[in-house]
Amino acid sequence: MKHIFSRFSFVLGCLALLSATTSQARAAEGLVIPQFLEETSSAGVDSIYRGDWQYMVGGGAAAFDCNGDGYPDLALAGGEGKASFFVNKSAQAERLQFSRFDSGAELERVTGFYPLDIDGDGVMDLVVLRVGEITLLRGLGACKFERANEQWRFKAPEAWWTSFSATWERGAAWPTLAFGAYIDPKSENNPWGSCTDNVLVRPIPETKGFADAIPLKPSYCALSMLFTDWNRSGTPSLRVSNDREYYEGGQEQLWHVNAGEPPRLYTDAEGWKFLKIWGMGIASTVLSGEQHPSYFLTSMSDNKLQVLRSPPDGPLKPMYKDIAYDRGAVAYRPYTGGDLRPSTAWHAQFEDANNDGFADLFIAKGNVDRMPDFAEKDPNNLLLQKADASFTEVGDVAGVASFANARGGILADFNLDGLIDLVVVNRRETAKVWRNVTPDAGRWIEILLADLSSNRDAIGAWVEVRQGEQIQTREITSGGGHASGQNGWWHFGTGASQSVDVRITWPDGRVGEWQTATTNAFYVMSPNDAPRAWTPAIRAQ
Amino acid sequence: MSGYPNFTSKILKTLLHLAAVFLWLTSLGFASLHAQTAGLTSEAVIQKWYTLSLALIRHTPTYSPPVASRSLAYVGVVTYEAVASGSDRLQSVVGQLNGLDGLPPREPGQSYNELIVLEAALAASIRDLFSNTGPSGQQAINRLSGELRTAVTSAEPDAASVERSTRYGEAIAAHILDWSRKDGGAVIENMGFPWTYSLKKGPEHWVPTNPLSRQQQVPLLPNWGNNRPFAMPTNTECALPAPLPYSEDPQSAFYKEALETYQTSKALTPEQKAIAFFWTDDAMATPTPAGHWISIVLQIAQADRLPLEKLVDVLMRVSVGMADAFIGCWHEKYRHDLLRPITYIKRVIDPDWMPFLLTPPFPEYPSGHSVQSGAAATVLAAVLGDPYPFSDKTRERDGAIPRNFTGFIAAAKEAGISRLYGGIHFRTAIERGYEQGRCIGAYAVALKTLK
Numbered sequence: 006m007k008h009i010f011s012r013f014s015f016v017l018g019c020l021a022l023l024s025a026t027t028s029q030a031r032a033a034e035g036l037v038i039p040q041f042l043e044e045t046s047s048a049g050v051d052s053i054y055r056g057d058w059q060y061m062v063g064g065g066a067a068a069f070d071c072n073g074d075g076y077p078d079l080a081l082a083g084g085e086g087k088a089s090f091f092v093n094k095s096a097q098a099e100r101l102q103f104s105r106f107d108s109g110a111e112l113e114r115v116t117g118f119y120p121l122d123i124d125g126d127g128v129m130d131l132v133v134l135r136v137g138e139i140t141l142l143r144g145l146g147a148c149k150f151e152r153a154n155e156q157w158r159f160k161a162p163e164a165w166w167t168s169f170s171a172t173w174e175r176g177a178a179w180p181t182l183a184f185g186a187y188i189d190p191k192s193e194n195n196p197w198g199s200c201t202d203n204v205l206v207r208p209i210p211e212t213k214g215f216a217d218a219i220p221l222k223p224s225y226c227a228l229s230m231l232f233t234d235w236n237r238s239g240t241p242s243l244r245v246s247n248d249r250e251y252y253e254g255g256q257e258q259l260w261h262v263n264a265g266e267p268p269r270l271y272t273d274a275e276g277w278k279f280l281k282i283w284g285m286g287i288a289s290t291v292l293s294g295e296q297h298p299s300y301f302l303t304s305m306s307d308n309k310l311q312v313l314r315s316p317p318d319g320p321l322k323p324m325y326k327d328i329a330y331d332r333g334a335v336a337y338r339p340y341t342g343g344d345l346r347p348s349t350a351w352h353a354q355f356e357d358a359n360n361d362g363f364a365d366l367f368i369a370k371g372n373v374d375r376m377p378d379f380a381e382k383d384p385n386n387l388l389l390q391k392a393d394a395s396f397t398e399v400g401d402v403a404g405v406a407s408f409a410n411a412r413g414g415i416l417a418d419f420n421l422d423g424l425i426d427l428v429v430v431n432r433r434e435t436a437k438v439w440r441n442v443t444p445d446a447g448r449w450i451e452i453l454l455a456d457l458s459s460n461r462d463a464i465g466a467w468v469e470v471r472q473g474e475q476i477q478t479r480e481i482t483s484g485g486g487h488a489s490g491q492n493g494w495w496h497f498g499t500g501a502s503q504s505v506d507v508r509i510t511w512p513d514g515r516v517g518e519w520q521t522a523t524t525n526a527f528y529v530m531s532p533n534d535a536p537r538a539w540t541p542a543i544r545a546q
Numbered sequence: 547m548s549g550y551p552n553f554t555s556k557i558l559k560t561l562l563h564l565a566a567v568f569l570w571l572t573s574l575g576f577a578s579l580h581a582q583t584a585g586l587t588s589e590a591v592i593q594k595w596y597t598l599s600l601a602l603i604r605h606t607p608t609y610s611p612p613v614a615s616r617s618l619a620y621v622g623v624v625t626y627e628a629v630a631s632g633s634d635r636l637q638s639v640v641g642q643l644n645g646l647d648g649l650p651p652r653e654p655g656q657s658y659n660e661l662i663v664l665e666a667a668l669a670a671s672i673r674d675l676f677s678n679t680g681p682s683g684q685q686a687i688n689r690l691s692g693e694l695r696t697a698v699t700s701a702e703p704d705a706a707s708v709e710r711s712t713r714y715g716e717a718i719a720a721h722i723l724d725w726s727r728k729d730g731g732a733v734i735e736n737m738g739f740p741w742t743y744s745l746k747k748g749p750e751h752w753v754p755t756n757p758l759s760r761q762q763q764v765p766l767l768p769n770w771g772n773n774r775p776f777a778m779p780t781n782t783e784c785a786l787p788a789p790l791p792y793s794e795d796p797q798s799a800f801y802k803e804a805l806e807t808y809q810t811s812k813a814l815t816p817e818q819k820a821i822a823f824f825w826t827d828d829a830m831a832t833p834t835p836a837g838h839w840i841s842i843v844l845q846i847a848q849a850d851r852l853p854l855e856k857l858v859d860v861l862m863r864v865s866v867g868m869a870d871a872f873i874g875c876w877h878e879k880y881r882h883d884l885l886r887p888i889t890y891i892k893r894v895i896d897p898d899w900m901p902f903l904l905t906p907p908f909p910e911y912p913s914g915h916s917v918q919s920g921a922a923a924t925v926l927a928a929v930l931g932d933p934y935p936f937s938d939k940t941r942e943r944d945g946a947i948p949r950n951f952t953g954f955i956a957a958a959k960e961a962g963i964s965r966l967y968g969g970i971h972f973r974t975a976i977e978r979g980y981e982q983g984r985c986i987g988a989y990a991v992a993l994k995t996l997k
Contacts (some may be wrong), residue, residue, distance in 0.1 A: 061681050094716065186684070192691040196682045197601050198943055250680065251607055254945040281831060305607065306737070307759050327758045337760045338736075346759065347607075347737060374681040376738060378608050 027231035039358040041439040050409025056085030064412025065488025071148035099424035109150040117488025125459030134166040158214035170484025179208030185227025198253040200226040225255030236419035246284030276322025286487040291478040303350035344382040352487035360447035360498030361388040371410035413489035423449035448524040465512035511543035600833040617838035622865035666715025730773035750792030752909040771877025776991040784985035811969040818949040825964035841868035867990030871921035900968025914981030916962035920983020923958035
């Protein structure tokens with residue numbers, strides 16, 4: 006026993022030394038460390054993701070503006086309990102304030118939320134993932150929602166729904182929806198190998214409704230899905246991250262989803278390589294120096310950061326290299342708190358937390374359910390991206406290293422001060438809210454896309470922000486993360502740049518002109534229009 | 547080796563099997579301990595708990611192959627002792643297995659329900675050995691335990707017998723689990739990867755082979771070879787000579803073996819690929835090598851209706867033999883600490899080479915699958931006979947086509963050579979590994995189980 010204790014002490018000592026050394030290294034690199042202030046209690050957010058076995062996954066959040074004031078409002082999954090809806094009452098650049106609101110989205114058995122203007126009426130709708138039914142809620146305005154499954158002829162089988170993504174296929178007025186299912190809830194005695202079918206739901210042309218769901222066979226217990234134009238061909242494919250814990254013979258998946266054709270899997274012959282992970286979340290970004298999206302895949306222990314490495318000749322193949330370890334983004338075990346066991350990662354999202362022009366990576370962490378071989382004190386990560394596209398951990402010094410049992414989350418600018426704030430949903434504990442108060446952050450720009458088509462929010466567009474030689478590129482997607490999604494302002498840090506050039510490639514392929522915009526400002530952008538500056542209304546807190 | 551047996555071999559198999567069963571039953575006086583309650587037999591209880599155990603091995607992150615072999619051995623001993631304690635013909639292995647002393651006795655003059663004893667013992671041992679499995683595994687254990695408990699107790703009218711039998715089954719499990727905690731393998735931290743480890747210097751020594759995994763920059767379970775063996779007297783009993791001397795000279799034997807692995811991997815036939823995949827037995831994706839062989843036993847037990855006492859005898863012996871094989875093998879792996887083919891071939895022959903299988907994160911010599919398959923086949927051949935044609939569907943749900951074997955020795959040799967096809971071993975590690983397994987398995991064969 007003494008021997009074990011001594012060894013533990015030695016390892017902890019080494020970690021403490023490493024942590025101190027790392028902090029010094031970060032300071033020497035001149036990195037701006039983001040500063041987050043937890044405001045859960047004062048912000049008025051009290052929502053717990055409750056439940057036992059069927060709620061060990063899920064626990065999502067949605068952030069979007071439901072009342073036209075520009076401030077992102079919040080829907081939080083409640084699991085076995087009721088979901089919660091909070092209207093954002095924050096004043097610009099002030100502390101975060103939310104008010105619980107009876108929106109119609111307070112359903113039970115909710116695992117996740119994604120905002121999407123399904124019917125193209127300019128009012129955000131909500132996709133609600135549940136244990137049992139998928140519920141589509143039509144936005145009525147003023148943060149009110151009504152059930153729309155029947156109205157939109159939406160039918161999907163009952164299942165344990167855990168993931169979602171949407172795209173507008175070429176020429177379609179309504180979105181194509183992909184839903185990922187988990188274990189067969191009836192297979193409690195032997196859940197392994199019981200993954201139920203994911204489905205693809207396409208709209209019926211010329212109508213306001215959906216066709217019957219198409220099963221995506223084989224399905225391998227999908228905990229995250231993302232329509233993404235991985236090769237910038239103009240046609241997104243569907244990435245699916247699957248939980249190896251429950252599938253048999255499964256792997257990570259990439260589906261061709263071409264208009265008018267049945268979905269079909271990318272094959273080994275096409276370059277898609279076999280990978281088995283405890284897939285729980287997908288985050289995408291275009292890393293510095295890359296031309297195409299890279300994908301961070303959360304898992305247990307080692308996480309993956311995949312960059313496209315297609316052979317130089319011929320058409321692009323979906324061949325990826327895992328650079329997580331090389332770039333310091335493997336995040337395989339806690340970096341603070343003394344628990345040395347491997348981590349369990351869920352929601353992940355790239356956002357620029359210090360506005361230096363490089364998207365950083367937030368990872369929500371938490372034990373599945375008191376699994377003794379994995380860390381129980383498992384802090385969330387905040388990995389700062391450096392100019393060379395490597396990452397360094399700052400979660401502890403930034404103030405977001407919560408040991409609550411995290412699942413989903415959202416990074417968004419909730420008080421419209423140009424700094425990315427944070428909400429994390431926790432299992433059996435209340436969600437936590439952090440305000441970004443970084444004093445010496447860089448400048449920023451936030452862009453709202455307003456397409457003229459029925460795809461109002463321009464899902465599938467690409468936003469480029471140019472400052473000197475550096476171009477930040479962002480694919481506008483709906484899906485991914487862990488049961489969590491957002492829609493609205495898209496944030497870019499711009500460092501010291503007083504102005505930047507912005508260009509939009511719209512979902513139909515039209516490439517806009519480079520438009521100059523002053524930083525530290527909000528802009529609404531539509532095709533063929535100059536960026537329209539927007540300012541939040543002044544309101545007292 | 548594998549192949550679909552023709553009609554003659556099927557008849558031969560049937561005759562051989564009938565003869566073996568007949569002789570064994572004769573030795574037992576045709577009596578049977580077979581217990582049955584409301585259609586639930588002892589054999590069915592064993593099949594159900596073992597089937598769940600194999601699923602738990604696959605879905606519990608600490609269950610690397612050595613760890614799986616250890617747990618299966620303890621479950622095997624518990625199962626055996628639970629049945630043997632109520633048998634006039636089976637004798638306990640107390641005193642034969644290292645460190646296992648007297649089991650709690652039954653109360654004289656009292657009756658016991660054998661099915662309840664067995665179920666209680668299995669439930670208690672599996673609950674303990676898989677206490678670290680995830681929430682789904684815990685739920686599955688609770689469900690199965692509840693279902694079986696209801697089934698086995700509902701048909702027993704004597705409440706005192708139910709209580710007495712339950713307590714006794716649990717006492718057997720508790721005693722054996724207590725014995726298990728002192729063997730050196732009870733605590734697995736960091737999924738088996740040591741917190742600190744110094745790589746040996748020298749080109750011949752193991753270096754990490756997975757540059758993508760932070761965890762695998764140190765080798766798996768470097769001290770496993772120091773665990774207390776089960777039936778083998780010491781962990782050095784079947785030690786191996788040193789591997790071929792390391793050399794990068796194209797004329798050297800070492801280079802030639804590496805070249806064989808390399809060239810084989812570059813020209814794999816579909817059959818060789820199928821063999822490599824069939825025997826991968828990777829942690830967290832399969833029941834591991836030891837679980838694969840247990841699965842073979844369970845399939846044979848069901849297909850050939852092995853009598854209960856034979857079944858528990860085989861399960862105990864084969865799992866003990868495999869657990870000892872992993873201990874002996876791991877002792878040699880870290881004594882010689884040889885590099886993997888991927889390291890040597892990339893360094894010396896072809897920097898762009900990739901093997902067909904993922905290279906496991908520990909030293910090469912000897913081949914673990916060869917050692918433990920050699921041990922398993924030695925036990926099975928001794929107890930059930932060889933040749934013994936059988937079909938193996940263990941990997942069917944993972945997409946592998948079932949394979950047919952003429953016997954256990956043939957299957958073990960195929961498991962061994964699969965590692966060369968997979969590009970993760972040199973031939974010497976396979977051939978000597980198999981011999982080490984044969985040597986270690988003989989200790990399990992030597993256990994005396996019949997009174």
